[in-house]
Amino acid sequence: MSAAILAAAQARLATALPGWIDETDTPHPTPEDALPAFSVALSVTSSEKVSMGDPRHFREGQLEIILRTAARATRFGGAQGIHAEASTADAAILADPPCLDGTLWDIDPEGFEAEHDAGEKRISQGSLIFTIQYIE
Numbered sequence: 618m619s620a621a622i623l624a625a626a627q628a629r630l631a632t633a634l635p636g637w638i639d640e641t642d643t644p645h646p647t648p649e650d651a652l653p654a655f656s657v658a659l660s661v662t663s664s665e666k667v668s669m670g671d672p673r674h675f676r677e678g679q680l681e682i683i684l685r686t687a688a689r690a691t692r693f694g695g696a697q698g699i700h701a702e703a704s705t706a707d708a709a710i711l712a713d714p715p716c717l718d719g720t721l722w723d724i725d726p727e728g729f730e731a732e733h734d735a736g737e738k739r740i741s742q743g744s745l746i747f748t749i750q751y752i753e
Contacts (some may be wrong), residue, residue, distance in 0.1 A: 618720065618753040620658050625717040626680060626710060627658045632710035634648040634702065649738045653686035655706070659749075666718065673752050680724070682706050688739035699731050699741040707744055723748040 627639055638654040640647050641684055659680040660712040684702050707726060710717065727746040734740045 618751055619661075621753065622680065622717060622720045623657050623659055625720050626682070629709040629712065629717070630655050630657070630706055632688045633705050636714065640685075645740055649687065649740055652740070653684070653702070656683045658683070667752060675722075675750070675752055677750050678687070679727070679746070680698070680710075680749050682710065682747075683743040684743045684745070686741050688733060699717075699733070699743045703731070703743045710747065712746075719728050720751065721753060724749050743749070 627641055627728060631637070632749060634653070634655060636653070638647050639656070640654045641656045641658075643656075645749065646654045651748060659678060660681070661676050662677075664674045664676045667673045667675055684699060684706060686702060688698065707729075711724070711726070716722065725748045727748050729743060729745050731741065731743040732741075
């Protein structure tokens with residue numbers, strides 16, 4: 618089921634962020650000159666059996682969406698750009714059909730953190746975190 622969750626998130630982001638590179642399954646980050654890029658990760662924080670005799674587990678965890686883009690040259694740096702892209706990604710993940718096409722029991726946005734590199738390359742990176750629950 619975790620593969621289906623990741624695939625659903627990747628498909629929604631690819632549609633919402635056309636032209637972005639999906640670096641979820643790549644071992645190295647996308648080079649700065651080829652950005653923008655996104656990746657999706659799933660982590661499980663707890664798991665318990667659904668019931669006695671049932672092989673399925675009720676799992677809780679986090680779905681993390683990482684967005685990386687070249688910072689726009691404005692007085693706010695990359696803050697405006699990465700926050701706008703995060704809003705688009707957030708809307709795509711939470712859009713209908715709900716719960717990532719039914720792959721999740723529940724999903725709730727937990728937060729967004731952004732980092733901006735003001736160096737020569739001017740890269741902005743943002744992490745969207747969602748609390749999730751699913752049965753596997």
